[in-house]
Amino acid sequence: MAADHFDYETTLQACASGDQQALQRLxxxxxxxxxxxxxxxxxxxxxxxxxxxxxxxxIWRKAHTFDRASGSGRGWIYSIVRYRALNVVRGRERETQVDEEMLESMDAAQLDHLPDAFMNSHDLGRLHDCLAALDTSRRNSLLYAYVDGCSHREIAERLKSPIGTVKAWIRRGLMTLRECMG
Structure with missing residues (x-):
């Protein structure tokens, strides 16, 4: 179906009403x-x-907020994708990359003065509490990934969930843990 004949606004209304097929059509x-x-x-x-x-x-969760008076449905959908992508790029720019050469150049004396977070039982207790606060899907995804070393595909198979959903659970779970541990 050509984009100029596709009724984005009506399809978004259907999404807002809970029509999963409408989201699939989009x-x-x-x-x-x-x-x-x-x-x-x-x-x-x-x-x-x-x-x-x-x-x-x-789009699925916020379809009810779409307002025809504010613009086209197609423009609204594209702006959501664009802003999500820009936020990812901005987030990646804020990440600190560890320089391997810098780590290798640190002598043993410098490394001895770094705190050992694993040995700090207070932090472990907090980590346990933060993990316990996550919903089961996010917690299991994180544990499978970081404790068992499973790939996204393996986790998706274990949880019988789509790989994209598993990736989102892991990413959001990590963000929640960072906030909780902060």
């Missing part, structure tokens, strides 16, 4: 082009897939 209509938008911004296929997944979750 994805089938523009998923490839939206992936292209995300990919051009984040320049990484896996990140672009995550952006697209998160954007469609957001």
């Amino acid at each position: 994805y089938l209509q523009d998923g490839k082009r939206l992936m292209g938008v995300a990919l051009r911004i984040v320049r990484d296929r896996q990140l672009a897939e995550d952006v697209l997944h998160d954007a469609f979750v957001s």
Whole structure:
């Protein structure tokens, strides 16, 4: 169906009413082009897939906030993808990259003065409490990934969930843990 004949506004209304097929129609209509938008911004296929997944979750959850008077449904959908992608890029710019050479140049005396977080039982207790506060899906995803060393695909198989959902659970679970441990 051509984009100029597709009724985005009515489809968004259907999403707001809980029509899952409407969300699927949106994805089938523009998923490839939206992936292209995300990919051009984040320049990484896996990140672009995550952006697209998160954007469609957001579209589903926020469809009721779409207002025809504020603009077109298509523009609203594309802006969600664009802003999600830009937020990912901004977040990556804020990450501190560890320089391997710098770590190697640190002598043993410097490393001895670094706190051992694992040995600090207070932090372990806090980590346990923060993990306990997560919903089961996020907690299990994190534990499978960081304790068992499972790949996203392996976790998806264990939890019988889509890989994009598992990635989102891990990412959001880590964000929640960072806030909790902060």
